[in-house]
Each structure stands twice: as C-alpha cells, then as structure tokens.
Amino acid sequence: MFNFQYYTPTRIIFGKGTENQAGQLIKEHGGSSVLIHYGGQSALRSGLIDRIKASLDQAGIPHVELGGVVPNPHLSKVREGMALAKENGVDFILAVGGGSVIDSAKAIAYGLADPDHDVWELFQHTRTATACLPLATVLTIAAAGSEMSNSCVITNAETGEKRAYDDDISRPKFSIMNPELTMTLPDYQTESGCTDIMMHTMERYFTQGGNMEITDVIAEGLLRTVMKYAEILHSDPGNYEARAEIMWAGSLAHNGLTGCGNDGGDFATHMLEHEMGGMFDVTHGAGLAAVWPSWARYVMDNDMDRFVRYAVEVMGVERKAGMSDKEVALAGVSAMEDFYHRIGMPVNMKELGIAPTDQQIEEMADSCLRATGGGIGSAKRLTREDMIAIYKMARE
C-alpha cells in the first residue's frame, strides 16, 4: 500500500431535470459571464441548449456559446473558444456534452487563466498550469469521467498528437448529471462509453502492488455493475435505472476512488489507444476494447495474481480443479472478449475497422514513447518493442 491523496471537490447534482439548476448553480459559484461550450447538433435539436440558456437568463447571467467540438477534440477549437471568451469577458465555462466537450472546456479554461503562455505547452509537459478558470459541466455522455476527474486530453490535428494533461485545478466546480440526457445516444457510443468507464478502473486495478482491499472490492463491484447495465442498455436503451447506474459509475471509475493506495495504475492501454486515436480518429472506448485483450495476454505473466483475481471476482470465471493460474487468467480475458462482443464492441483492430501498416505501428510506438517520456505501464513496464508486439497482436 502506498501513501495517496484523494481530492474530488466537484459537487454532483444527479437526477431528472437537474439541468434546469445550471443558472442558479453558476451564480452560487460566482460566474458572471459564461461560455456555453458544446459538441454537435443533437444538444441544439433536443432543446437542451435552449433549456440551459433559459436557466442562465433566469439567473441574470449573460452568455455566449460555441459548438462544434468533435471527438478527440482539437486544439484549434480550444483556440477558437479562448478568443471568443476573451472578447466577451467570460469568467466561467459551462461544458454541455461528454468527455470531448469537457476536455475542450478545460483546455480553454487553462488558456484563459494564463494568456501569456501557449496552452499546448501543458500537453507537451514543458510546464505546469498555475491557474484555471472555473468551469462546470452538464454531462450528456457517460464515458470519460472528465466531469469529476483532473484529466484533459486534446488532439493537435496539425501534428497528429493526442496528449493528456492532468491537474487538480481543472476539476469542475459542479457537474449536472441527468441520465435522461444520455438516452438518445447511438448504441455504439453508449457501449464505447461503458468500455471506457470499465477501463478507467481496470487501468488502476492492474498494478505491481500497492493495492488496498477496500479499493479492490469497490473496483470489482463497479466493474460488475457496469457489465450488468451495459448489457441491459444494449437491448433497452431507454432504461433510466441502467442509464443512471452507468452514469454514476463513470464518475466514480475515474475520480480517483478506484486507485486509492496503489502505485498510480497501469494506463498502458489508454496510452496505446491514444496513438490509435491520434492516427485514425477511432471512438475511444471501442479503441480500448480493440487493444486490451492483446495487452492483457501479453503482460499477464508479469502480474498473474491480479489477472487471476480479476477473472474470478469480476468475470465470474469458475476455477475448476487442475486449472493453472494462467488458464484462469486467460479464461478471464476470453470472458471479457465475450462481453465486448455481446455489447457490440470490437476485440481487435480488424473488428475496429483499422489496419495500420508495420510502419504506422512503429510510428505509434515512437509517438507513445515521446508522449509518456519513456516506457509506460505498471502491470508490466512496456518498451518500444513491447508496444509494437501488442499493436501487432491486436492487428492480427
């Protein structure tokens, strides 16, 4: 067990109709001029943006808006948001969307709070942030956990780099979470979200020591819960209870709770996928599903006790007499693949719909090394050769 810090200051307002509290909440948090930041047309068409604007109007708070954030959100949109916010004296940012919109909002908030430096430097890890404008979220996709986390991932389309910057000062002041707002998502997006949610906790579960029992039982319970309700949503997307379970799990999976006492987690699968996302623009959760089974089989010998426990406690593998640890662990990975298939997720790159060349794989490995400053992973520390081997396993 390692010493740890735990810090989740974001106030969560969870349930039906809560988006109508946006104006009042921003007022309580001192916002006096707001940038409403969102993604595609669905937030407009559904009337959500109008409801939020009405809530801000009622609270007497002026606002401007900027939509058009895409998945794997672009640095160029961040710069556009900064310019618009500056012009209008914005002092509070409200992200209305999923992880991409929230991360774009966080990057704008970093940039506005420190106009003397280029915000991209944070993502290049050449400096750390000293300030961040207050921001809040109205969550419409359960996946990234960005509504409660300190994470922010931005893609520089010019260089093809997808880079993360984590800092507690970007944690949202509040997040409004109405499960109904996720009901119109296409199934592929819903299930990619469930995959991402699970992976945020799995990344913290597979480590070389440091784990606490209470963290493990919370993680295992969370994973079983997400699996149960992901399957329900696959056939019954309008199920409110299932939407709510998944949505709340998404926040808990990535706010730090499921990593307390460990060594910081593995996160190699995430880093490997980030490169795929940077090169091919795949849906993040589906990309994770396409690489995790290969990662798991490649590294499991290095962290066998964890993989056995995972197989039994999360995947429900029954350990029959005579089974070796390796057989139990492999059965756990196979059960995970079966689950991915049941919810319409890929388990390799072919099913994901990408086919990188050998050279592209080497480029991804090189980029991953640059992004992480050398090897990644805790269950097994990955070298360049390890990364290439895992990418190739996932491609075959």
Place this chain on the structure above:
Amino acid sequence: MFNFQYYTPTRIIFGKGTENQAGQLIKEHGGSSVLIHYGGQSALRSGLIDRIKASLDQAGIPHVELGGVVPNPHLSKVREGMALAKENGVDFILAVGGGSVIDSAKAIAYGLADPDHDVWELFQHTRTATACLPLATVLTIAAAGSEMSNSCVITNAETGEKRAYDDDISRPKFSIMNPELTMTLPDYQTESGCTDIMMHTMERYFTQGGNMEITDVIAEGLLRTVMKYAEILHSDPGNYEARAEIMWAGSLAHNGLTGCGNDGGDFATHMLEHEMGGMFDVTHGAGLAAVWPSWARYVMDNDMDRFVRYAVEVMGVERKAGMSDKEVALAGVSAMEDFYHRIGMPVNMKELGIAPTDQQIEEMADSCLRATGGGIGSAKRLTREDMIAIYKMARE
C-alpha cells in the same frame, strides 16, 4: 432511485508521516493563525502535538492550543475554544483527534464565523449556519467519519441533550490520515470505531427504496472489508494494512458515497444511541452495537428484501432450501451479533453496562422525538411506542 447530490471537497492526505505536512497545507489553504484543538493526554505524550507544532512553526504560522475534548464533546468546551480563538485572532482550526475533537472544532468554527448568534441554536435547529471558519483535521481515531463528513454532534451537559447539525460548509478543507496514529488505541475504542464505521453505511443501506445497485455493491464491499480487518485488529492491533483499510473505510462510510440514490437513509439506530449517549455517556460505537440487533429484529418485517440481501451479501448467510425470508434475515442479525462478540462488542444494554429504568427509557424516547422533530427511520418509521419497545428489547 432518487435524485441526489454528492459533495466531498475535503482533500485527503493518506499514509505514513503525513502529519508533518500540516503546516504547509494550512499555508496553502490561507490559514495565518491556528487553533490546535485536541482531546486527552495521549496526543501530547506521543509527541504528535509537538510534531504538528513544529510543522506549523516551520511554515511560519502562529498557533494556540486547546486540549481536553471528551467523548460526546461538550458545548462548554466549544465556548472555551471560541473565546480562546477570538482572543488570538485565529482564522483556521486544526482538529487533532477523532470524531469528538473534530466535531468540537466544527462547532467552534461555526461559532466564530457568526459571533452574533448562539452556536447552540444550530443544534436546536432553530436556524441554519451562514458561515464556518475553515478547518482541517489530523485524524487519530477511525470511527466517526467526521474528517470528511458534514456532520457535527455536540452534547449540552446542562440539559443532557446530544444533538447533531449537518452542513456542507463545515466539511474540512483537508484531512491528514496516518494509520499509524491509531495504533495505540485501546482495543475497545478500535472496535467501537469499526462498529460505528459499519453503522454509517448500514444506516444508508436499510431504506424504503431508492437504492442504486452501484451504491449497494460499494456498501456491501465496504462492510465485508471492515469486518475482515476489525477481526485482524482485535488480535493484531499493530497491523498497518488493517489500520489503513479501516481508516479509509471510515471516511468512505460517512462521506455520502454509500447513500447515493437512496432516500437519505434510516439513521434510527444512531438517533436511539444518541439518547443513550446523552444520558449515560457510553462509547458511541458500543452503544450502536447494543441497540442495532433489537432495532433490526423489530423493523425487519417492514423491509424484508433488504434484510435478506444484507444477510446473504454482507454476513455470508447461506440460504438453505426451505428457509423463509424471515429466517434468512434473522440468521443475518444473529451472524452480526456473533461478529460483535468476536470483536468484543456488546449486543444489548446489559453487555454495554447500562440498565435504564422504564421511566428513563420513556425520557429517552421523548428526547429522541424532540431531537428529530417527530418520528425517525426509513426502513420503518418509528413512533414513540416503537422506540420504547426497541429500547426495552435491547435492555432485556
């Protein structure tokens, strides 16, 4: 499932040696003159107070100190702390101790922030707080969860009333949690703490609807974890891992996490025990153990599904063919009593060492009604007659 809010802004610094960060952390949180508030002599004798003072000195922060907080902390000590803090221009309070010390510190913080009103009015629920001085904690007893919660319980020795006031503005800015600081506790205190920790989650578990699956699996995992490590500590009090599991469970059990989505919880056992604590000055956790089995048997018919689930998922009751729900539920309560006995806890008032008269029981019921503004409980709403019946069951 009900709409809910979740708000846990307290920064947790967990692990060995973390108390030496107190000065620096207070500085970061803007404190410039500190009241160090503590309980008995053990914090002095162990050198803990000296280490904390050295940490404040190093950060250049002046401080005064006030010890002598007793279990079921007294309003008179709160007033003494307010006077001392006022004299010395204190703007930050550091509680070094367990729930009693932290609650005393919270009450001082409320009082100082609003000197025009009597702080006891908050506990009489004749007004709500508008401000609270910033406070932080160095936790030395895992039990009350006050290091992360919005709760505060104070006893007015003049009137014999033990009263609670809950408000988010009293949540500590940070809490330092070093499991080593709990190692010198007498076993009875350790196990009373474990009982209290479990009860904070059990109070949220037994409700009339509104529960979420993810909240339930977290609660059940937490309860099983506390039971496991409570037994380990009963025979091996110096076990760091066990101390750490219990300490972190204590915060999670009462910071709101295990109640998300439910109706606010039952809390009748706590309210019934508060009256016992007000009249007899018993150790809080032991008092809970002495009344819970009677409460459970009295109310279970009203909330049978929960009691059956609790028996199976938490207490590990094996449901044999032909067993009725009631038999399973009763087996769960018996298993809980067995656990209490294994860790040296009482299961009734006789074992607790108190013997209230019929008249005293009626007085406790009347006081409980006054404190709660009419009936209490969610699993079953308790009338005055119900309370008297439960007290008498627990006494026999």
